[in-house]
Amino acid sequence: MDPRLNRILPRVQKPARYTGGEYREIQKDKRQVDLRFALCFPDNYEIGMSNLGVRILYGVMNNMDGVWCERCFAPWPDMEAEMRQAGIPLYGLESGDPIGTFDFIGFSLGYEMAYTNVLNMLDLAGLPVRAAERGEDAPIVVAGGTCAYNGEPLADFVDIFSLGEGEDVTVEMLELYRKGRQLGWSKAEYLRHAAQIQGLYVPSLYDVTYHEDGTVSAIVPRDGAPEVITKRIVQELDDAYFPTDTIIPSTEIVHDRVMLELFRGCIRGCRFCQAGFCYRPVRPKSREVLVQQGIEACRSSGYQEMTLSSLSSSDYRQLEPLCDELLDYCGEKNINLNLPSLRADGFSMGIMEKLQRSRKSSITFAPEAGTQRLRDAINKNVTEDDLLQSCRTVFEGGCNAVKLYFMLGLPTETDEDVVGIAELANKVYLTWRQYAVSRARGIRITVSTSFFVPKPFTHFQWEAQISMEEYQRRVQLLRSSITNKSIIYNWHDPDTSFLEAVFARGDRRLGPVIEHAWRSGAKFDSWSEYFNLDRWMEAFGACGVDPLFYTARERPYEEVLPWSHISVGVRPAYFWRERNQAYQSVITPDCRVKCMGCGADRLLACGVCDAPLTRREREEAQANG
Amino acid sequence: MAKMHKHRLLFAKTGRACYISHLDLMRTFPRAFLRAGIDVKQTEGFNQHSFVSIALPLSLGYSSVCEILEFELVGDTPLCEVPARMNAVLPEGIRVLDCYEAQVPVKQIAALRWVCRAQFDGGVPAGAGEQFLALFDTDALVIQKPSKKAKKGFTELDLIPLIHSLSLEERGSALELTAVLAAQNPGLNPELLFSTARERCPLFRPDFVEFHREEVLNANFEVFR
Ligand code: SF4
Ligand code: SF4
Numbered sequence: 134m135d136p137r138l139n140r141i142l143p144r145v146q147k148p149a150r151y152t153g154g155e156y157r158e159i160q161k162d163k164r165q166v167d168l169r170f171a172l173c174f175p176d177n178y179e180i181g182m183s184n185l186g187v188r189i190l191y192g193v194m195n196n197m198d199g200v201w202c203e204r205c206f207a208p209w210p211d212m213e214a215e216m217r218q219a220g221i222p223l224y225g226l227e228s229g230d231p232i233g234t235f236d237f238i239g240f241s242l243g244y245e246m247a248y249t250n251v252l253n254m255l256d257l258a259g260l261p262v263r264a265a266e267r268g269e270d271a272p273i274v275v276a277g278g279t280c281a282y283n284g285e286p287l288a289d290f291v292d293i294f295s296l297g298e299g300e301d302v303t304v305e306m307l308e309l310y311r312k313g314r315q316l317g318w319s320k321a322e323y324l325r326h327a328a329q330i331q332g333l334y335v336p337s338l339y340d341v342t343y344h345e346d347g348t349v350s351a352i353v354p355r356d357g358a359p360e361v362i363t364k365r366i367v368q369e370l371d372d373a374y375f376p377t378d379t380i381i382p383s384t385e386i387v388h389d390r391v392m393l394e395l396f397r398g399c400i401r402g403c404r405f406c407q408a409g410f411c412y413r414p415v416r417p418k419s420r421e422v423l424v425q426q427g428i429e430a431c432r433s434s435g436y437q438e439m440t441l442s443s444l445s446s447s448d449y450r451q452l453e454p455l456c457d458e459l460l461d462y463c464g465e466k467n468i469n470l471n472l473p474s475l476r477a478d479g480f481s482m483g484i485m486e487k488l489q490r491s492r493k494s495s496i497t498f499a500p501e502a503g504t505q506r507l508r509d510a511i512n513k514n515v516t517e518d519d520l521l522q523s524c525r526t527v528f529e530g531g532c533n534a535v536k537l538y539f540m541l542g543l544p545t546e547t548d549e550d551v552v553g554i555a556e557l558a559n560k561v562y563l564t565w566r567q568y569a570v571s572r573a574r575g576i577r578i579t580v581s582t583s584f585f586v587p588k589p590f591t592h593f594q595w596e597a598q599i600s601m602e603e604y605q606r607r608v609q610l611l612r613s614s615i616t617n618k619s620i621i622y623n624w625h626d627p628d629t630s631f632l633e634a635v636f637a638r639g640d641r642r643l644g645p646v647i648e649h650a651w652r653s654g655a656k657f658d659s660w661s662e663y664f665n666l667d668r669w670m671e672a673f674g675a676c677g678v679d680p681l682f683y684t685a686r687e688r689p690y691e692e693v694l695p696w697s698h699i700s701v702g703v704r705p706a707y708f709w710r711e712r713n714q715a716y717q718s719v720i721t722p723d724c725r726v727k728c729m730g731c732g733a734d735r736l737l738a739c740g741v742c743d744a745p746l747t748r749r750e751r752e753e754a755q756a757n758g
Numbered sequence: 759m760a761k762m763h764k765h766r767l768l769f770a771k772t773g774r775a776c777y778i779s780h781l782d783l784m785r786t787f788p789r790a791f792l793r794a795g796i797d798v799k800q801t802e803g804f805n806q807h808s809f810v811s812i813a814l815p816l817s818l819g820y821s822s823v824c825e826i827l828e829f830e831l832v833g834d835t836p837l838c839e840v841p842a843r844m845n846a847v848l849p850e851g852i853r854v855l856d857c858y859e860a861q862v863p864v865k866q867i868a869a870l871r872w873v874c875r876a877q878f879d880g881g882v883p884a885g886a887g888e889q890f891l892a893l894f895d896t897d898a899l900v901i902q903k904p905s906k907k908a909k910k911g912f913t914e915l916d917l918i919p920l921i922h923s924l925s926l927e928e929r930g931s932a933l934e935l936t937a938v939l940a941a942q943n944p945g946l947n948p949e950l951l952f953s954t955a956r957e958r959c960p961l962f963r964p965d966f967v968e969f970h971r972e973e974v975l976n977a978n979f980e981v982f983r
Binding site for chain 1: 848965
């Protein structure tokens, strides 16, 4: 650790964020290391260390001989000011060495509001933020995560986007780098070769041209780069690295517990959900592997809490026996087993009752829309009956707080749908009146609405976002429709959702806007205490970019979208077909009921999505005759 | 008052671990016991975890080689095995030095010996040490200590009865203070000596002070365990 830090750390909030030294941090002998990687998360330590992807990549890279992967998080502004004042560049937590001297800097991009932190961290590392201005010796800057699927707004700053799951492609990327070093490649030569690896997108190898109306006219690859870059997936999750032996932070983080990933992908296909499509197809892990990894992770961490974390965990085929087996261990060791992302159905409620060791006082559901018509339009397969039945179950169990999450501004939404939210909440209230074990303690129903952001790689990628004024009007409408004192209404400010909508479907012309906003002080934009919409509007103005071009405009099918050259495996024609189904309020069955031929199966070597048995289970079944 | 815990760990907190807060340490040890496979008496209630308590919380950023953690072994782990097993699973900078049965309650801790290193980047000014010692060589030195509870926003505290001994040594561009100070009811944080000196001694303006807790003492100034 830089000795100057000893003087700074006593003055900053939560200094343990900046020291490293946690149990199981990886230290390596620099003499045996030929490749150094700074794994950066553009938010604070507590959030970054809670990210399972970061932990997986940390393990995968450090398992490679000669590679030392270190962590780096965005310093909170108090620490940043101290570092800048003392002239301390951004450093890796493990070695304390400046990351500007490393071979790679990799960012995990989970949300658009972290983009300014990416620039800020590059700057703190002492590097030019623009890729074109970084020299031969500067680290290669890579970015992965959900936002990388449309990384165009960051194209000026990033050398390589890594699309999809990083377990395999990261290793290939680093091995190619070693090969290039042996052969004496320049950075440009390395990037050209890297672009040939599936899943690696080198934005500088693509020329984007625009029509006069501002829409993209063409995206043309150069130097042999592929026309379409397809994301990577892990074929057999059972065989993939899982961090049972991961770092245990010495300070409290957001998800301070074991996170056990049951499967990747989601069978559901809610039409607004980017994760649901970007992580297709569904690939489960064997129950046996999960039990073993779950127990091992608890044992080796000392955590007394485990979360079964997947997009829609109750869709895990063998959830019940899995929970039983884990409970055998957890019960004995006083470990709480949690199942978030609960569906409102009888099966999930049954599992939940089994998991909880004491009465649950509060429960959360996300019906997303207030009427059946709109829920059908967004393909959220939750009926009012399901929801009220689930509420009845928990009320009979003594629960007296329900949280309900909705979105406002979904395509086809009418005032009737908005008022429907209030009506649904009221029905939940009436259900409580009828079935509560005791009404003495009252009930608290919290309704929360967020502002819908159309995302790329969803059925709604062509839709306009409603204006902030219209969102506010709908908020007021809903507010005035809620008259019951037991129902509390919270709504999100529309500012960040508006900006998110700009960047989620943005193109390369947003690069200068991000840079301008960052130079005028934008950072930690996902934190309300730092977010300032005026600063952003000023940046749009200064760069001559109209944010409404990205938010308020419905795109025709023929339009070349800024991410047209990226594939998550799902065919655009399928997205479009499903979009039209949304307008008819026609629901689409989930992948288990019927394959709708979205195309994601082509990513699988076996060609079968969500196989009922994993390879391991098939082999075992065969061996047992 | 809870009755005395049966067992104790003596541990050091140095280097990068100095920045682990007391609360975080209280989370770190129960997990470490589990990792080490050492069975420890649990708290009651829904979220059960190892029942531990740490005597005299150390300020953030200070180092120490004499921290005391109280707990109760319930399994059959031999006490002598505990330090090695814990050290294998603790964060860097936290080291268990000893594990033993408690004899006397921690409320008998009366004093702490501190070593504080005051760094003067431009070299130690002549006379700075003398000025410092002279400040405390008096019958009473009442200072105002900020307090949220007090109506006036501060309380008055006489430092002198809480100081048992002070000695200074010059080491390069630093002055090293060895101080034996009251530990509790009330205790004296050595930082107060330096903040007071900064206000009242024109020559004594160190650029940075490092605080190190060196020993825990009883009322007879013998080592407390
Ligand atoms: S259930 Fe729907 S919202 Fe949830 S992850 Fe799957 S597709 Fe997305
Ligand atoms: S190919 Fe069929 S089963 Fe596979 S993800 Fe697409 S729709 Fe679902």
